[in-house]
Amino acid sequence: MRARYPDGEGFVDHGDGVRIFYEVYGEGPDTICFLPTWPIFHSRTWKGQIPYLSRHFRVIAIDARGNGRSDRPREREAYSRERHVADVLAVLDATETDAAMIVSVSPRAPLALQLCVEHPERVRAAAFITPQLWQIKEFVDPFTAGDRVAYDGYDKFNPRYWKRDYAGFIAWFANSIHPHPHSTKQIEDTISYGMDTDAAALIPATVGFEMYERDEALALAGQVRCPVLVTQNGGGAMWPKTCSGPLAEASGGRLHVFDGLGPAVGSRWPVAMNLVLRDFFESVRETTADAPQALATGGGTK
Amino acid sequence: MRARHPDRQGYAERGGVRLSYEVFGEGSPTLLLVPGWTLPARSFKAQVPYLARHYRVVAFDPRGTGGSGRPRGATHYALDEHVADALAVMDVTETASAVLVGKSRGAQTALALAVNHPSRVNGLVAAAPFTPLTPWPPLDAAWSSFQQRRGWRRQVQGLGTVLREARHVARSKSFRLFGRSLAPTEAAKWFNRPSMEADYDAFTEWFVTRVVVNDPYATKQTEDVIGWMRETDGEAAADAFMGDCLRDAEETRKLLAAIECPVLVIHGDRDITVPFEWGATFAELTGGRLVAMPGAGHLPGGRYPVKVNLVLREFVDALVSATLPETVEAPA
Numbered sequence: 001m002r003a004r005y006p007d008g009e010g011f012v013d014h015g016d017g018v019r020i021f022y023e024v025y026g027e028g029p030d031t032i033c034f035l036p037t038w039p040i041f042h043s044r045t046w047k048g049q050i051p052y053l054s055r056h057f058r059v060i061a062i063d064a065r066g067n068g069r070s071d072r073p074r075e076r077e078a079y080s081r082e083r084h085v086a087d088v089l090a091v092l093d094a095t096e097t098d099a100a101m102i103v104s105v106s107p108r109a110p111l112a113l114q115l116c117v118e119h120p121e122r123v124r125a126a127a128f129i130t131p132q133l134w135q136i137k138e139f140v141d142p143f144t145a146g147d148r149v150a151y152d153g154y155d156k157f158n159p160r161y162w163k164r165d166y167a168g169f170i171a172w173f174a175n176s177i178h179p180h181p182h183s184t185k186q187i188e189d190t191i192s193y194g195m196d197t198d199a200a201a202l203i204p205a206t207v208g209f210e211m212y213e214r215d216e217a218l219a220l221a222g223q224v225r226c227p228v229l230v231t232q233n234g235g236g237a238m239w240p241k242t243c244s245g246p247l248a249e250a251s252g253g254r255l256h257v258f259d260g261l262g263p264a265v266g267s268r269w270p271v272a273m274n275l276v277l278r279d280f281f282e283s284v285r286e287t288t289a290d291a292p293q294a295l296a297t298g299g300g301t302k
Numbered sequence: 303m304r305a306r307h308p309d310r311q312g313y314a315e316r317g318g319v320r321l322s323y324e325v326f327g328e329g330s331p332t333l334l335l336v337p338g339w340t341l342p343a344r345s346f347k348a349q350v351p352y353l354a355r356h357y358r359v360v361a362f363d364p365r366g367t368g369g370s371g372r373p374r375g376a377t378h379y380a381l382d383e384h385v386a387d388a389l390a391v392m393d394v395t396e397t398a399s400a401v402l403v404g405k406s407r408g409a410q411t412a413l414a415l416a417v418n419h420p421s422r423v424n425g426l427v428a429a430a431p432f433t434p435l436t437p438w439p440p441l442d443a444a445w446s447s448f449q450q451r452r453g454w455r456r457q458v459q460g461l462g463t464v465l466r467e468a469r470h471v472a473r474s475k476s477f478r479l480f481g482r483s484l485a486p487t488e489a490a491k492w493f494n495r496p497s498m499e500a501d502y503d504a505f506t507e508w509f510v511t512r513v514v515v516n517d518p519y520a521t522k523q524t525e526d527v528i529g530w531m532r533e534t535d536g537e538a539a540a541d542a543f544m545g546d547c548l549r550d551a552e553e554t555r556k557l558l559a560a561i562e563c564p565v566l567v568i569h570g571d572r573d574i575t576v577p578f579e580w581g582a583t584f585a586e587l588t589g590g591r592l593v594a595m596p597g598a599g600h601l602p603g604g605r606y607p608v609k610v611n612l613v614l615r616e617f618v619d620a621l622v623s624a625t626l627p628e629t630v631e632a633p634a
Contacts, residue, residue, distance in 0.1 A: 185519040 233262020342368025
């Protein structure tokens with residue numbers, strides 16, 4: 001049972017033999033596209049957002065390669081950022097979406113950034129939820145630590161552990177991003193998304209997707225021309241907060257901090273997340289109405 | 303922190319017992335919310351903010367709960383006392399008539415009030431009504447252990463009642479549910495005065511986690527109900543349970559037959575505190591509407607507030623449009 005069922009769905013394959021699944025909700029000239037996530041999740045992770053936002057906008061949700069109803073290639077090359085960009089463009093084409101307002105989360109922020117910079121005509125606005133643009137020590141260290149006798153806490157962020165006890169990793173992860181009481185449903189949901197795939201897909205998806213270097217990311221952020229929203233959770237240690245401020249500043253975007261909420265604001269506090277997203281996208285809708293004229297007279301760079 | 307704070311609060315007083323009440327909103331008609339056993343007005347917290355946007359809502363803490371007095375002795379918790387309390391709250395809040403929303407044990411109060419003071423009642427909503435209509439072994443066991451002195455012999459007799467009646471109702475869905483989640487021996491061990499008075503915290507935890515809230519993903523609702531129950535104590539809880547309330551089906555049927563106002567019954571089909579059959583029969587005998595909540599336990603208003611609120615609103619709006627002509631004539 002779902003609160004809202006899609007009005008359309010389909011698959012795209014842009015030539016590398018990997019089928020990518022997407023859903024479309026609602027209709028109208030303004031489209032929000034939830035980008036592929038790190039495939040420990042799939043598009044159902046947006047279930048707290050879609051029923052609300054699709055009452056006001058057309059909404060597209062994409063299952064990342066590696067989970068959901070998309071294929072699960074096992075080679076790291078299949079998970080390059082370039083392939084993800086092609087996936088998104090193929091879905092926008094298939095759904096006849098000239099340009100979308102995109103939403104990325106955590107380690108798929110680089111995908112959104114590349115889309116903004118290299119395909120500005122396809123992106124009207126970008127919301128970065130708890131963005132992670134460059135590698136950070138907290139994840140790199142355990143990930144590259146090699147085999148251990150025992151894996152405690154963050155040690156579990158290690159592909160050797162995923163191979164040995166994938167379910168154990170998923171359970172730890174689901175609990176880590178939902179440390180607040182009364183999150184039993186969110187924890188169960190997160191476990192079910194994670195268990196829809198396996199270590200043989202999650203490992204290449206994690207190592208195959210290129211993150212940026214810090215300087216490179218911020219230089220690119222400075223080239224972004226569309227409106228930007230960056231949201232940062234105010235609670236929980238799981239996801240680092242180091243990228244949010246610099247990204248918002250470099251892109252001239254708006255930074256919204258969810259005081260005391262998080263890490264997983266969208267699932268545990270959907271109303272808080274939905275109101276912030278809607279507010280941002282409504283402001284884009286209003287500006288864009290005047291945009292053709294402004295472009296005609298102003299032209300050039302900002 | 304509350305989603306909606308009362309616009310007015312105060313106390314009614316009857317025979318030295320004060321009754322804490324709150325008023326929200328100023329729409330029409332007025333809804334009077336009557337909580338269940340050991341629960342205060344806050345137990346309607348998922349209903350009040352929504353309903354108060356459309357109607358005037360009056361909620362009170364029944365004697366023995368929340369901010370109301372805790373008279374000692376079961377006689378103070380008789381059904382007549384509860385009805386008189388509800389009327390006192392209506393009087394002090396200048397509520398000529400109201401739609402009554404009674405939950406669990408509160409449905410008894412609402413029912414008796416509607417029968418005895420029909421001019422004060424526009425409609426009756428019974429949520430998981432604790433109104434005995436068919437044999438319910440777990441409860442019969444609890445009552446027999448209450449009526450008798452403490453001691454193992456009586457406990458065993460109580461257990462005997464469970465087993466004897468269990469045979470007659472073993473085929474009912476509610477009882478199968480109950481049997482699957484709770485051994486009758488466990489129920490008999492906990493649900494009695496000595497257990498409530500000896501360690502009320504342990505009793506409330508057992509009662510809420512094992513009996514009242516059996517819905518998945520209801521950790522907050524569980525904590526809330528335990529917290530509200532713990533605002534009172536074991537003695538008041540036992541007195542209130544023993545109070546001279548509706549005990550047998552005949553008496554209940556007589557009251558139901560006398561109901562003239564529109565009736566809505568909301569009942570979870572996985573309720574093991576009050577059997578679903580009671581709610582279904584309540585609706586049948588009053589010609590009321592039955593809304594079964596699939597998969598829900600005893601307190602659907604807490605776990606599925608949106609559904610319950612929409613059903614409540616639909617019922618009240620239908621009442622309002624049905625009585626519209628009268629309202630138009632009223633000024634004359």
